[in-house]
Amino acid sequence: MKRESWVLIGAMLLSVPLLAQGKPLTVTGVRGVTFGAVLPGVPRVVLRTDPANSGQFDVKGPKGGPVLLSFVLPLTMTGPAGALMPIVFGSSDAGYSATQSIGSQVGFDPRQPTTVVFPNNGNVSVFVGATANPGTNQRAGAYTGTITLTVTYL
Amino acid sequence: MRSITKLSLVVAALVLTGTALQAQTNNASITATASVQTPINVVGAQQLSFGNVFPGVNKTIAATDLTNAGRFDVTGQASTPVTISFTLPATLGSAGNTMPIVSYTGVHAQNNAQTGGSAFSPVAGATPTLNASGALWVWVGAQVQPATNQAAGVYTGSITMTVVY
Numbered sequence: 001m002k003r004e005s006w007v008l009i010g011a012m013l014l015s016v017p018l019l020a021q022g023k024p025l026t027v028t029g030v031r032g033v034t035f036g037a038v039l040p041g042v043p044r045v046v047l048r049t050d051p052a053n054s055g056q057f058d059v060k061g062p063k064g065g066p067v068l069l070s071f072v073l074p075l076t077m078t079g080p081a082g083a084l085m086p087i088v089f090g091s092s093d094a095g096y097s098a099t100q101s102i103g104s105q106v107g108f109d110p111r112q113p114t115t116v117v118f119p120n121n122g123n124v125s126v127f128v129g130a131t132a133n134p135g136t137n138q139r140a141g142a143y144t145g146t147i148t149l150t151v152t153y154l
Numbered sequence: 155m156r157s158i159t160k161l162s163l164v165v166a167a168l169v170l171t172g173t174a175l176q177a178q179t180n181n182a183s184i185t186a187t188a189s190v191q192t193p194i195n196v197v198g199a200q201q202l203s204f205g206n207v208f209p210g211v212n213k214t215i216a217a218t219d220l221t222n223a224g225r226f227d228v229t230g231q232a233s234t235p236v237t238i239s240f241t242l243p244a245t246l247g248s249a250g251n252t253m254p255i256v257s258y259t260g261v262h263a264q265n266n267a268q269t270g271g272s273a274f275s276p277v278a279g280a281t282p283t284l285n286a287s288g289a290l291w292v293w294v295g296a297q298v299q300p301a302t303n304q305a306a307g308v309y310t311g312s313i314t315m316t317v318v319y
Contacts, residue, residue, distance in 0.1 A: 025178065025179070025180045026180055027180045027181055027182040028182055029182040029183055029184040030184075031184065032184040032185040032186060032187060033184065033185075033186040033187070034186075034187055034188075035186070035187065035188035035189075036188070036189060037189050037191055038188045038189060038190050038191065039190075039191050039231065039234065039319035040190065040191065040192075040193040040194065040319065041194075041318055041319060042318075042319045044188065055184045055186070056184075057182055057184065074186065077186055077187075077188060079190060085188065085190065087186055128184075130186060132186075132188050134188075134190055136193065136194075136318070137193050138190050138193060139190065139193075140190050140191060140192045140193065141189070141190055142187065142188070142189050142190075143187065143188045143189070143190060144185050144186065144187050144188075145185065145186040146183050146184075146185055146186075147183060147184050147185070147186055148181055148182070148183040149181060149182060149183075149184075150179060150180070150181035151179065151180055151181065152178060152179045153178035153179070
């Protein structure tokens with residue numbers, strides 16, 4: 001076989017695994033976690049199954065491929081004049097839906113990187129809930145925090 | 155075009171395609187938001203005052219007595235229900251002497267004149283609602299029972315009210 005043929009075969013073999021990964025990986029923040037009105041001293045829980053207030057990410061990626069989901073989670077939300085309010089994520093506060101339906105989630109711990117397998121259409125949704133823990137003397141005002149989801153091909 | 159050149163183009167295309175697909179990580183962010191309402195503030199605005207008390211003669215101050223009943227002023231989030239509870243002394247003290255204080259009564263209202271107010275038992279507590287401006291007034295009355303040989307003096311005790319959403 002000619003040397004050129006070996007080079008071509010080598011290049012194709014190098015590319016095949018990458019091509020097999022299919023369409024590009026995209027992650028989209030669809031909806032934030034909304035606690036709404038929170039009273040000082042009264043914890044407010046948003047469930048990952050809450051269709052109006054839970055956070056949602058949509059992910060498009062490899063058909064049938066395994067990916068790693070990992071979050072960067074805030075410990076606090078920041079309010080007026082730098083006031084902080086704790087936000088807590090529990091061991092089942094994240095959910096993964098292969099049908100992108102909030103009603104058919106598989107719960108997982110957002111504090112730990114989690115491996116999931118994409119469905120054949122390559123589209124999934126990830127939902128997240130949390131608990132806000134205002135102090136009894138929590139300063140009034142609007143508080144925000146950022147939740148980041150990173151998805152990595154395996 | 156020579157075959158070696160064609161081969162180079164094919165290899166380059168394959169490698170470039172592969173390189174583009176090597177963007178194996180992606181991420182996005184969402185925001186968690188909350189709107190914290192006004193914290194509760196409680197002020198002991200007026201003492202529960204029995205005035206002069208005579209040995210062997212019980213004296214009662216009604217919660218409706220705007221002059222002598224104890225009063226707490228509460229502020230917080232407008233039109234929001236709260237739970238109030240009390241720590242109530244069983245006796246008043248004076249230099250080692252004690253005098254029983256019993257039969258606590260209470261009134262809460264959304265104005266400082268008790269108009270439309272509601273009576274309640276401080277022992278049981280209550281769940282009133284702050285008015286449209288976020289204010290609430292609470293009065294406390296009670297009865298003292300001096301013994302016939304009650305030592306003279308000024309007797310005091312502390313009544314604590316706790317308010318939570």
